[in-house]
Amino acid sequence: MSESPVTVLGLDAMGSALATAFVTGGHPTTVWNRTPGKAKPLAALGAAAAGDVAAAVTASELVVVCLLDHDSVHKTLDPVAAELADRTIVNLTNGTPAQAREMARWAAGHNIAYVDGGIMAIPSAIGTDQAFLFCSGSRPAFDAFAPALQLLGTPHFVGEDPGPAALHDIALLSGMYGMFAGAFHALALVGTERVPAAEFAPLLREFITAMAAGIPHYAHQIETGDYASGVVSNIAMQSAGFTNLLSTAESQGLSPELLAPMGPLMARQVADGHGAEDVTGIVELLKN
Ligand SMILES: NC(=O)c1ccc[n+]([C@@H]2O[C@H](COP(=O)([O-])OP(=O)(O)OC[C@H]3O[C@@H](n4cnc5c(N)ncnc54)[C@H](OP(=O)(O)O)[C@@H]3O)[C@@H](O)[C@H]2O)c1
Numbered sequence: 506m507s508e509s510p511v512t513v514l515g516l517d518a519m520g521s522a523l524a525t526a527f528v529t530g531g532h533p534t535t536v537w538n539r540t541p542g543k544a545k546p547l548a549a550l551g552a553a554a555a556g557d558v559a560a561a562v563t564a565s566e567l568v569v570v571c572l573l574d575h576d577s578v579h580k581t582l583d584p585v586a587a588e589l590a591d592r593t594i595v596n597l598t599n600g601t602p603a604q605a606r607e608m609a610r611w612a613a614g615h616n617i618a619y620v621d622g623g624i625m626a627i628p629s630a631i632g633t634d635q636a637f638l639f640c641s642g643s644r645p646a647f648d649a650f651a652p653a654l655q656l657l658g659t660p661h662f663v664g665e666d667p668g669p670a671a672l673h674d675i676a677l678l679s680g681m682y683g684m685f686a687g688a689f690h691a692l693a694l695v696g697t698e699r700v701p702a703a704e705f706a707p708l709l710r711e712f713i714t715a716m717a718a719g720i721p722h723y724a725h726q727i728e729t730g731d732y733a734s735g736v737v738s739n740i741a742m743q744s745a746g747f748t749n750l751l752s753t754a755e756s757q758g759l760s761p762e763l764l765a766p767m768g769p770l771m772a773r774q775v776a777d778g779h780g781a782e783d784v785t786g787i788v789e790l791l792k793n
Pocket of ligand 1: 520627
């Protein structure tokens with residue numbers, strides 16, 4: 506059986522990786538990009554480069570969108586809303602849950618099936634075991650096109666409300682940027698005394714990986730609100746130690762601003778009488 510046609514809008518690093526996966530997976534693939542030159546390598550692989558957005562979206566029932574942001578998605582799709590009627594948009598552009606819900610309302614108003622998505626991979630990992638996607642929105646549309654999406658990475662359907670794919674995506678990116686903040690600070694800190702990166706980097710990776718093993722335990726604590734059971738590293742001890750992180754940064758001539766916000770939160774939890782509990786309890790201070 507021949508594979509179904511797919512259209513990809515947006516051919517920067519990620520869109521090109523997605524289109525490549527569809528082409529090599531045997532799908533007749535039509536591509537479009539605002540700057541036309543970016544379609545050339547895909548055309549060489551066998552994709553059809555559409556001259557305009559209308560021609561691109563009418564070539565396939567499945568239209569995968571991978572643009573810069575919500576605004577660029579509207580600028581691209583609004584003029585071709587009529588041509589998109591009775592087709593499916595899978596929007597893999599990074600965005601917020603509110604933007605996903607707004608896009609879904611817009612699509613419903615034009616009789617377009619809508620699936621919002623988040624790609625959890627870098628372009629070179631698309632199509633490998635490491636890549637996965639969050640999808641939410643129209644379940645029938647997701648089911649119809651899941652085999653095609655599987656070519657990109659493992660798709661996880663997280664609800665018929667269009668918002669949760671973006672929520673999951675943003676939550677994972679939040680974890681990633683928190684990790685970046687600590688890792689970049691650590692690398693800069695050892696750099697103040699010229700510790701060779703080749704020696705330190707593997708140790709940093711090993712330690713962060715070992716600490717990440719605690720995430721299911723923290724998740725249980727945050728879900729139940731019980732920060733007092735099974736405590737091994739209480740927050741009073743961690744808060745005292747954290748002051749050394751900040752003062753060491755200062756004395757090494759390094760701004761502590763990537764790390765600093767956690768210090769006052771820990772100190773407040775201790776001052777509020779939670780010193781014997783786990784550090785996870787600081788999330789209570791984040792809630793409005
Ligand atoms: N790269 C990654 O590692 C990665 C990982 C996960 C998710 N993502 C997400 O994937 C999406 C695409 O990322 P990317 O890496 O391919 O690079 P990008 O720099 O976000 O690509 C921008 C794309 O949007 C187009 N664009 C921007 N403004 C536009 C407008 N007003 N009208 C029409 N097209 C417009 C650009 O067209 P021109 O070529 O004409 O400028 C280009 O195709 C983003 O939402 C990103 O967050 C990326």
